[in-house]
Amino acid sequence: MGAKLYTAGYAIVACAVSLSGGKGGWPLERQALMRAIKAKQRELARLVKIKRSLQDEEVYRKSCELDKLVVAYMRKQS
Secondary structure (H helix, E strand, O other), X not given: OHHHHHHHHHHHHHHHHHHXXXXXXXXXXXXXXXXXXXXXXXXXXXXXXXHOOOOOHHHXXXXXXXXXXXXHHHHXXX
């Protein structure tokens, strides 16, 4: 079980690192998306720690919310 929590935490951190490239000159909308992504990552990490399972429905829903934010951010990149 500990490995699953570690893996989830690592994925959250990896996502943050891959999206955190320089902020200079970003339109405000992308900056707002980045703030929302980071907040959602914190929420997800907290929830996984509480639920102690990646298979919990609430964890899954929160992960889907994060996915939608990341996709919106990536669309703004192109």
